[in-house]
Amino acid sequence: MIDSHVRKDEFGRGSSAHRILTIPNCLSALRLAGVPVFFWLAVLPWLGHGNQDLWAVLVLILSGITDYLDGFLARKLDQVSELGRILDPVADRLYTVATLVALALRDLVPVWFLVALLARDAAMAVGVGLVRRSGFEPLRVSFVGKSATFCLMVGFPLVLLGSTAFPGAGACHALGWGAVIWGSALYLLATVFYFRQIVGLRREAGR
Template sequence: MKNEHFDKVLTIPNALSALRVAGVPVFLWLVLQPYFDSPSLDGWAIALLAISGVTDYLDGKLARRWNQVTRLGQILDPAADRLYTISTLLALLLRDVIPLWFLLLLVARDIFMFINIATLRRIGYSPLQVSFIGKAATFNLMYAFPLLLLADGGNSLADYARAIGWALAFWGAALYWWSAALYTAQVRSLRLSSREEA
């Protein structure tokens, strides 16, 4: 039976997702201050990332608990994840915190996923649910980024932050590509069954 709330737009989970998306340009402005030779606002940028992480958890939990899963929410939630990931990577690259190859590794995965989603649409399916592994990948990356920012600050915690930050970043990248491989297997299965039905 179709969820009666599926087509609603004005829900608290959707508002939380929309706030996360709106926070992306603010985050970029905060984190890029040193790039423009302005005083660092990394503390505020890290706080905004933490708030984004909390709202990412809450929007999905509340949507399921209150039976408010919507099409808009299914678009906004992963879009906010991708926007924060890409904007953070871009900012960290501009500040020489991460190398270009690491950015390309994660962007290549998003391009790969875009092809998968385009394939699904071509055979008449909407994008599949975000997997637990995909969420775990985002979780690891969203914890890695603030630690890498702390490592750039030159304080006494920098070495610890760098080690833990890169450990989370590498694990997050591995899970990111693993989730893409699982998603590809699901897309292939649907494509094969679509051919059989035709």
Template sequence: MSTQPDDGRDRRILTVPNVLSVLRLAGVPLFLWLLLVAREDGWAIVVLAVGGVTDWLDGKLARLLGQYSRLGALLDPAVDRLYILSALIALGAREIIPWWAVVALVARDLVLAACLAVLRRRGYGPFVVTYLGKAATFLLLYAFPLLLLGQSTGWAAGIALPLGLAFGIWGIALYLYSGGLYFAQFVLALRKPVAPLP
């Protein structure tokens, strides 16, 4: 988890990666409406796919342009969590994914959110995002549109469904495993003495 003080660049708000994260955030309610109300699965797939691509792109651009920011460090994983949560609930409601997977992944995020609240009170920043955590998010964000496409008819569904299942199984496994790694960071932080307030 982050304990480093911010420099001036860390406090920037208007950066290209942050704009992409805000656009992804706007896609969350749109995706839910398309999938649950309008039943426009094709457009819902497009929104999910765009969310997955821009998730990869904002991290890449942050590195290429040197546009790291404190807001981006908070916003990017928060939008990832919202995308995953909304997709899980929507696909669970449509009976495309089993409810045990929904419960397991939501429970993982709730436990880590509670851990983060405790860490903040002890003066720590957010968890440092690991490559395994990013890989799990990537796999899930690609599994969801593939699983949705796999519910349609035609040759594309025959290809999408097994790919979606593979991405989903590996994504769930890595998501839970990375949650365990974050929880280990939490336990180690609790063993350190609390720094006195200035």
């Protein structure tokens, strides 16, 4: 029995939000698979096994490309799904955490910076859990939140390149920290917006 909200299409096109096997979701899964690969490459210098920062940066670049593509294709092919709305921010958070931990281990970012962003993500996880328990859909990713993630995912690779013998390492270091600081500010602003949504939804649930 085929769901009446889903068109029979061998390419996976469908308007149902409950589809799982779609092109955007496959790209999101590919992004998630790249997290441990990136982390391993990024911590190799800390483990004393040589420097593979250029490969680590390449993984981050590919992650950014697939991040854009999965959102674009989801809208273009009418394949926006509930799973995709979950996978996309999860992949963003995991890359952010993996990058922060790797950079902190290598003393490229201060530990307090790592703790501050992890605390923010933990608070968000609690808030989103409360929303889900109230029966609401996952929070939609805001433009400010995506912009913050973009700045961080541009800034972190540049900070990483700034620690190598790359010819433009000094410029990469400066530009990278500029993007990280700006992204962190947007990150905190996005948190305010998200918690306003959470409070509003909780009040609605109470009524």
